[in-house]
Amino acid sequence: MDKQTVTIYDVAREAKVSMATVSRVVNGNANVKSETKDKVKAVIERLGYRPNAVARGLASRRTTTIGVVIPDVTNHYFAELARGIDDVAAMYHYQIILANSDESNTKEVQVMENLLGKQVDGIIFMGNIVNDVIRDEFKKADVPVVLAGLLDEQEEQPSVNIAYRAAMTDATTRLLKAGHKNVAFITGDLNHYMNKGHRLLGYQDALATYDIPYDEKLVFQGNYDYQSGYELAAAVKASNATAAVVSNDEMAAGLVNGLTDAGVSVPDDFEMITSNDSKLTVITRPQLSSITQPIYDIGAVAMRMLTKLMNREELAANDIILPHGYIDRESTKK
Structure with missing residues (x-):
């Protein structure tokens, strides 16, 4: 018998049990006598029966x-x-x-x-x-x-x-504590609630603690990808920012390369902290300091x-x- 065509009906018939019993054995239901379970398992092994996940889903109204x-x-x-x-x-x-x-x-x-x-x-x-x-x-x-x-x-x-707001406050505070007065905030679309309602507020919280006025010219929006980070480098350099917090590792990788290509040395001329601590942070040179998240x-x-x-x-x-x-x-x- 072709294993692809073996059905639960074939197993039930060979084992001389109901299809419901075979189903209970397949799904690991404890409510089956061990003797019956062994018999059904032996037939499943002999016939090479492979339960069809979709069929099981249809029977239980779930697709798994x-x-x-x-x-x-x-x-x-x-x-x-x-x-x-x-x-x-x-x-x-x-x-x-x-x-x-x-x-x-x-x-x-x-x-x-x-x-x-x-x-x-x-x-x-x-x-x-x-x-x-x-x-x-x-x-x-x-x-x-x-x-x-x-x-x-x-x-x-x-x-x-x-806690994205607190994380961004922590990162910005580290740069302010290091003596930076012009810290850029580099993120994705500010219409996105996570950016507007959490990350930006965290950045502003840190500025307020250090009595540094919020400057919209130091806020840059990109597309969450490497290329947009790279393309932002020229504008970031022109803004007189000496450091940045970046909300996305791909953008941070693009920014660090864009600044390097523009003759800005990281971290000697410009310090940077990114946000996700993905594998990208250790692939870049220099490796990126980062907020860590699980x-x-x-x-x-x-x-x-x-x-x-x-x-x-x-x-x-x-x-x-x-x-x-x-x-x-x-x-x-x-």
């Missing part, structure tokens, strides 16, 4: 799959988050469907609709912003949604993050929250904040 919406699959930060999600998903016997949204709100809606069309059991959403259109998609979805590394201004979805853990905790929601369990907390820290490397003076 999770949709993961990721804004840029090539970004080290999101790739590390996805690893944490995948490892915990595997522990709970879920497979993930990774969907790349290309940093586009229009594509995010399309990706959400595609995932829901595949009847996923839950969604982990990573991105840069939760707007009204995305909120509507969440409401339409008949499955739980958890945000990872993303904040919702209306706090409607469960989420896992670090990127893998953010993904893993988000997935664990999702498993609870899918099992209709109560969450101990709707919004989980994991600890951040700081690591000193070569883009800041000792």
Whole structure:
């Protein structure tokens, strides 16, 4: 018999048990006599039966799959988050469907609709912003949604993050304490709540503590990628800033190379602290000092929250904040 065509019916017939009993054995249900279990397992082994995950999902009205919406699959930060999600998903016997949204709100809606069309059991959403259109998609979805590394201004979805405002205050304070008066703040779109409502405020908190007036000319917006960081170097150099906090490692890598190519030595002429402590921070020369955050853990905790929601369990907390820290490397003076 071709192993591809062996069905649960064939196993039940050969083992002389019901299909429900075979299903219970396959799914590890304890409510089966050990003698019966051994008999069914022996038939499964002999026939080479491989349970069809999709068929099992249809029978239980669950597909055993999770949709993961990721804004840029090539970004080290999101790739590390996805690893944490995948490892915990595997522990709970879920497979993930990774969907790349290309940093586009229009594509995010399309990706959400595609995932829901595949009847996923839950969604982990990573991105840069939760707007009204995305909120509507969440409401339409008949499955739980958890945000990872993303904040919702209306706090409607469960989420896992670090304290971005406090982290940015800490980083900016280090540069101010080192004697810098003109510290640039380099980030993505300031319309994004995480930037406008958290990171920028953290930067401003540090300035206020040192009685340094906030100067909009020292705030630079980019596209969360290497090229935009590189292209910002000329404007940052012209601004008379002597240091910068950067909210994204790819932008920081671009900025450090752009400044170096423009004849600015990091850290001798210009000090820099980035935010995610992804692998990029040790690939650059000089290596980048950074806020540290448990990127893998953010993904893993988000997935664990999702498993609870899918099992209709109560969450101990709707919004989980994991600890951040700081690591000193070569883009800041000792």
